[in-house]
Amino acid sequence: MSQNPIHRNIALYVVLTTFCFLFCSARNIPEVSTAKATQTINVSNATWHNFARLVDVQVGSHVSGVSELKRYLNRFGYVTDDAINFSDEFDGHLESAISLYQQNLGLPITGRLDTSTVTLMSLPRCGVSDTHMIDTGVYTTARYTYFGGKPKWNRDTLTYAFSEIHKLDYLNSDDVKKAFRRSFGRWASVIPVTFEETDDYSSADLKIGFFSGDHGDGQPFDGVLGTLAHAFAPENGRLHLDAAETWVVDDDFKGKGSTVAVDLESVATHEIGHLLGLGHSSQESAVMYPSVRPRTKKVDLTVDDVAGILKLYGANPRLRLDSLTQSEDSLQNGAVSGRFLSGNFTGYVLLVVLILFL
Numbered sequence: 001m002s003q004n005p006i007h008r009n010i011a012l013y014v015v016l017t018t019f020c021f022l023f024c025s026a027r028n029i030p031e032v033s034t035a036k037a038t039q040t041i042n043v044s045n046a047t048w049h050n051f052a053r054l055v056d057v058q059v060g061s062h063v064s065g066v067s068e069l070k071r072y073l074n075r076f077g078y079v080t081d082d083a084i085n086f087s088d089e090f091d092g093h094l095e096s097a098i099s100l101y102q103q104n105l106g107l108p109i110t111g112r113l114d115t116s117t118v119t120l121m122s123l124p125r126c127g128v129s130d131t132h133m134i135d136t137g138v139y140t141t142a143r144y145t146y147f148g149g150k151p152k153w154n155r156d157t158l159t160y161a162f163s164e165i166h167k168l169d170y171l172n173s174d175d176v177k178k179a180f181r182r183s184f185g186r187w188a189s190v191i192p193v194t195f196e197e198t199d200d201y202s203s204a205d206l207k208i209g210f211f212s213g214d215h216g217d218g219q220p221f222d223g224v225l226g227t228l229a230h231a232f233a234p235e236n237g238r239l240h241l242d243a244a245e246t247w248v249v250d251d252d253f254k255g256k257g258s259t260v261a262v263d264l265e266s267v268a269t270h271e272i273g274h275l276l277g278l279g280h281s282s283q284e285s286a287v288m289y290p291s292v293r294p295r296t297k298k299v300d301l302t303v304d305d306v307a308g309i310l311k312l313y314g315a316n317p318r319l320r321l322d323s324l325t326q327s328e329d330s331l332q333n334g335a336v337s338g339r340f341l342s343g344n345f346t347g348y349v350l351l352v353v354l355i356l357f358l
Contacts, residue, residue, distance in 0.1 A: 077131035127227030144308030163209030
């Protein structure tokens, strides 16, 4: 179908605007979620587990551990070094930072360290800062975000390679490659970008490896179930995973296994989103949401993920309606989450219209 580019761009703008208005609620109006209201703090990690004892600490209190909470919020972009002192006092600056964190992550905005907030802070997460969520200044549109300046790759083929030095002995390299191949395939199924594996790590556009602690990029890893991985915006191309984690591939987590196991494919799919230029999403179901529980598989792109990446790159010309309604089995090879789309009719219809106009 041939269409005037100007008309197509206008249609794209209208559809995206409608999508944002109908599908995405304002960030300062939390979603109704009984799961968040009733969950208990039952996730323990070596980095942030002490936050559990800060539940219900009030403004004006002076409690051991508050300083570490301030450092956590500083690390992920919610407070700056000159705006807060890193004492154990729960002051007004910390209250504001907590409110902003709650707003961005889809929690009820209270400014308090309630159970749901502390639980989320205690979960392992992506090491990429949430600064891009804060700097947008937009609180009533889409949940997806971009890095500052909206960087993207301006070519339709990207090569990727795995480090032969920074790898894990206990993971079969073929299994790792298959997991990443599926993750790349999910993104390639919706945008006009092809990913090709190469053995030449030094010249690859995207470089993948497992690293420990301070590994020289200014974003040190912090041990088991802290920051799981991080990736850099285009056109940097680096994707680093924390070698301290217990990474697993092709585990349905239905049987017994490590309580701290992390699904490699889930994290890979998230980090590839960053490599392509997506920031974090405030939509909890989205792949680009910053936190993930251990022993959880979260690999299917949601409407929010797809809308964000389509706005940045446009649609894969081979993307059709039937590719959005594949069976659960076919999704294993990379596709949009049919399960999610089927439960969100408005988002589904608008996404289909968006694809038709691209």
